[in-house]
Every structure is written in C-alpha cells, then in structure tokens.
Amino acid sequence: MRVSIFLISIIIVLIACQEQSVMEDQAYKYRTPSFFPKPTIPQDNQATTARIELGRRLFFEKKLSRTESMSCATCHVPSMAFTDGKARSTGAHGKLGKRNAPTLANLLWMPYFMAEGGVPTLELQALAPLQDSIEMDMSMRDAIHRLEKIEKYQNLSQTAYNRPIDSYVIIRALAAYQRTFISADSRFDKWYYQQETKAFTAEEELGKKIFFSEKAACMKCHSIPQFTDYQFYNIGLYENYADAGKELVTYKKSDNGKFKTPTLRNIELTPPYMHDGSMRTLEEVIEFYNTGGKNHPNKDFRIQPMNWTKEEKGYLLAFLKTLTDWNFVQNHTFLPLEQ
Ligand code: HEC
Ligand code: HEC
Structure with a gap:
C-alpha cells in the first residue's frame, strides 16, 4: 500500500516536472x-x-x-x-x-x-x-x-x-x-542612454537643443523614452477637422481634433505624416510647426510660430533622423515564416 502511494507520488512529481520543463522551454x-x-x-x-x-x-x-x-x-x-x-x-x-x-x-x-x-x-x-x-x-x-x-x-x-x-x-x-x-537601438539611444559621446554630429546636437527647448516644446508631448506622452492634443492642423478624433469616444466638443501623440521613433521611415497622412515629408511637418498651425479653439497653447531660420529647420530634421533604428527595420525575427 505504502509503496504504491510512494510510486504514485513519484509519478505525479515526474509529470509535474515534465509539465514545468515544457513550460520553461517555451x-x-x-x-x-x-x-x-x-x-x-x-x-x-x-x-x-x-x-x-x-x-x-x-x-x-x-x-x-x-x-x-x-x-x-x-x-x-x-x-x-x-x-x-x-x-x-x-x-x-x-x-x-x-x-x-x-x-x-x-x-x-x-x-x-x-x-x-x-x-x-x-x-x-x-x-x-x-x-x-x-x-x-x-x-x-x-x-x-x-x-x-x-x-x-x-x-x-x-x-x-x-x-x-x-x-x-x-x-x-x-x-x-x-x-x-x-525599438531601442537608434543613435539617440546610443548617445543618450548608452553614453556614446561621438554618436551625434554638431548639427544633430543643435537640433536636439531645439527639440528639448522650452520654446519649441517638442519634448513636452513627444517625451522620452518613447517620444510620446500618450496624451491627446489638437495641434491646429485644421480649422475644421473631418475626423473628430478623441471627440468620437468622449462626445465632448473640447476633444474635437485631439489625437494621441504619435511616437517619433523611426519617424524618418514612416511618411506620410499625421492621423490622415496629410503631410508628405518631415520638412513639411517642420514647416507646419514653424508657422504654428491653424486656429482652433482646442489647439494646444504650445503650438506657436517659431520663426526658425533655414539652418535651424535643418538641425531639427537632422535630430529627428537620429531616432531611426536600422536594426529594428532589418530584424529578421519579425519576418514571415514559411507557411
Ligand atoms: C487596411 C490597412 C490595415 C490593416 C489590414 C491592418 N491595419 Fe492596423 N492600423 C491601420 C490603421 C489605419 C490604423 C490606425 C487606426 C486608428 O488610429 O484609428 C491601425 C492601427 C493599428 C494598431 C494601433 C497602433 C496605435 O498606435 O494605436 C495596431 C496595434 C494595429 N493596427 C495592428 C494591426 C493588426 C494586428 C492587424 C491584423 C489583424 C492590422 N493592424 C491590420 C491599418 C491597417
Ligand atoms: C502639444 C503637444 C505637441 C507638441 C508641443 C509637438 N507635437 Fe508633434 N504631434 C503631436 C500630436 C498630437 C501629433 C499628431 C497630430 C495629428 O495626427 O493630428 C503630432 C505629430 C507630429 C509628427 C508626425 C508624426 C506621425 O507619425 O505622423 C511629427 C514628425 C511631430 N509631431 C514632430 C514634432 C516636433 C519636431 C515638435 C516640436 C517642434 C512637435 N512635434 C511638437 C503633439 C505635439
């Protein structure tokens, strides 16, 4: 009797171990x-x-x-x-x-x-x-x-x-x-988090200063480390929005034209831009922020005319391109398996 209970418990333990090793393996x-x-x-x-x-x-x-x-x-x-x-x-x-x-x-x-x-x-x-x-x-x-x-x-x-x-x-x-x-392997990550001081050129450094400045305030909404704060804003793309944005879920007029801040990681690789793809290039986006957008009662107060010089716009563009993670877009583990 005792032996068989012993045997049964051994078997149970073995089965349990097997279960567990399968789980661990996976x-x-x-x-x-x-x-x-x-x-x-x-x-x-x-x-x-x-x-x-x-x-x-x-x-x-x-x-x-x-x-x-x-x-x-x-x-x-x-x-x-x-x-x-x-x-x-x-x-x-x-x-x-x-x-x-x-x-x-x-x-x-x-x-x-x-x-x-x-x-x-x-x-x-x-x-x-x-x-x-x-x-x-x-x-x-x-x-x-x-x-x-x-x-x-x-x-x-x-x-x-x-x-x-x-x-x-x-x-x-x-x-x-x-x-x-x-995606966490852009030159920005190397420079900011992995302290590779030579990761940035002088132009990119200048662009980074603009991005993180109080005046441009890009980082207030596109905040690190994901380059988004996951909040909703109306940035003044239109006076009248065809897509009501957050209003569609809250039914509040004060949410009209508000959209979730998109991440800027890999932004160089993801044109066209904005919720409706209305901007074809990053140059167009930068020019949009430079002019401060259209009037809208819900527009965020930080979107204001910036009066950047041509050079400054170039620096900002150079900085945005440091957010590209080439290893991410070449990662073969994302690709299809044979069916
Ligand atoms: C016809 C093109 C199309 C197809 C097919 C498609 N998507 Fe999308 N996907 C979109 C668009 C457009 C959005 C943005 C929708 C929105 O914001 O209302 C989106 C949004 C998403 C998001 C949310 C991202 C975010 O930032 O909130 C995820 C996740 C996603 N898709 C995964 C999938 C998955 C999984 C499938 C397959 C089952 C799929 N998509 C099929 C076009 C597509
Ligand atoms: C008040 C918050 C806020 C500020 C400040 C802000 N953005 Fe945005 N940004 C957004 C939101 C929200 C969107 C999406 C708007 C839409 O689709 O209607 C966006 C869209 C973008 C896009 C397009 C992203 C895509 O995937 O389509 C880029 C690029 C961008 N912003 C860069 C910048 C830069 C550069 C600055 C600083 C000059 C800046 N943003 C300042 C909130 C902000």
Missing part, C-alpha cells in the same frame, strides 16, 4: 532595454515561443481578410517600421480608410490604442481591422472557419494555448507577437 522574455520602464504583460498572455510563432504566422496570413488578399502586414510592413507608405490605407475591397497606418513599435508600453485611444488592450485591438468593412472585412467566425482547417494552426494553437484555434487564441497570439516589436 517561456520567452521580451528584450526590453534597461532604460525603458518595466512593462506589464497581461497575466493570461505571458509570452512563449509558440504563442509568438503563431502570432507571427497570423500577422502575415491573407486568409484573415475576406478577399484573401490582405494581411496585417499589408498595412504594417516590417521594413517600413510597420507602416505602408500611404496617406490613408486601402482595405480589402479597395476602399480608402480614414486614417494613416501608424508605426507599431514598443507596443508593450502603449497604454491604449488607436489615434483617439478608444481600444484599451493590444489583444482587443486586433478585432478592429479584422472586422472593419473598410479594412479586412472578416467576421471572427469566418476567420476561425478558415484557420481550423489548417493543421499547422491547430497544432500551434494547442501548443501555445492548449485549446483549438478560436478568437481567444487569435487575438492573444497576435498581441504576443506584436509585443516583440521593440
């Missing part, structure tokens, strides 16, 4: 730099290699769009810092969306998603493009129907989340993968 640690704050990862979606691999396949999966012609990566191209180079993105049926595809970098630190901040988690965000009739135009049910026929997805789903592929799995795997998009 656990994945996001490569977060020491100079960023500690991120929070949802308890029910801790990273494992299988979850990330599944998310990586789904991100490039064209079956996720009604017409099987477009994946997440159609609008979020890795080599363009996950943008698409278009003013406004075109969806599965060729219809023009209303916003510019934003860069997807350092999503681990983003407190809410979309230009008006209407989506609270990265997991939930995936539902928006999938189901939007102007974007991928898929119902979750149809997406699952298509994917569950594919053995690779079924197997990966079991390994990753211990259940058949469904909406629970799809949105979590996409989020687990997108959290690997960490």
